[in-house]
Amino acid sequence: xxxxxxxxxxxxxxxxxxxxxxxxxxxxxxxxxxxxxxxxxxxxxxxxxxxxxxxxxxxxxxxxxxxxxxxxxxxxxxxxxxxxxxxxxxxxxxxxxxxxxxxxxxxxxxxxxxxxxxxxxxxxxxxxxxxxxxxxxxxxxxxxxxxxxxxxxxxxxxx
Numbered sequence: 001x002x003x004x005x006x007x008x009x010x011x012x013x014x015x016x017x018x019x020x021x022x023x024x025x026x027x028x029x030x031x032x033x034x035x036x037x038x039x040x041x042x043x044x045x046x047x048x049x050x051x052x053x054x055x056x057x058x059x060x061x062x063x064x065x066x067x068x069x070x071x072x073x074x075x076x077x078x079x080x081x082x083x084x085x086x087x088x089x090x091x092x093x094x095x096x097x098x099x100x101x102x103x104x105x106x107x108x109x110x111x112x113x114x115x116x117x118x119x120x121x122x123x124x125x126x127x128x129x130x131x132x133x134x135x136x137x138x139x140x141x142x143x144x145x146x147x148x149x150x151x152x153x154x155x156x157x158x159x
Contacts, residue, residue: 003056003080007072015077024082035083039075049079
């Protein structure tokens with residue numbers, strides 16, 4: 001189990017951002033799996049970090065989130081990606097795959113919506129549209145309709 005396996009998604013995302021912003025300074029290597037560095041935090045704060053890739057729970061950072069606790073913070077993740085560009089590249093590949101999968105699924109969802117809408121009668125479309133405007137008042141506002149107003153005296157006038 002590695003550092004990325006025990007870090008929160010938020011720490012990984014923020015740590016990757018710190019890595020990209022080159023916040024890791026004074027990197028020292030003690031072995032192929034043990035590194036120490038300072039990581040620029042928010043404001044003028046600089047935190048001292050140590051990672052042991054073979055024993056991730058031995059990794060330490062003196063930031064308020066991780067100091068004295070066995071948690072993997074964003075600073076440790078930034079150090080990991082800086083010390084191990086292969087890990088950063090794997091992460092980039094994974095992010096690209098996730099984004100590609102998202103777009104594929106979204107396009108499939110849109111295609112199924114189009115198919116469903118094309119199979120609806122005019123009456124079903126009108127009902128669905130009216131319900132959407134009622135349930136999502138902000139959409140009605142986009143069309144210049146005030147949800148507070150009575151749009152129709154009688155619903156039958158709509159048809």
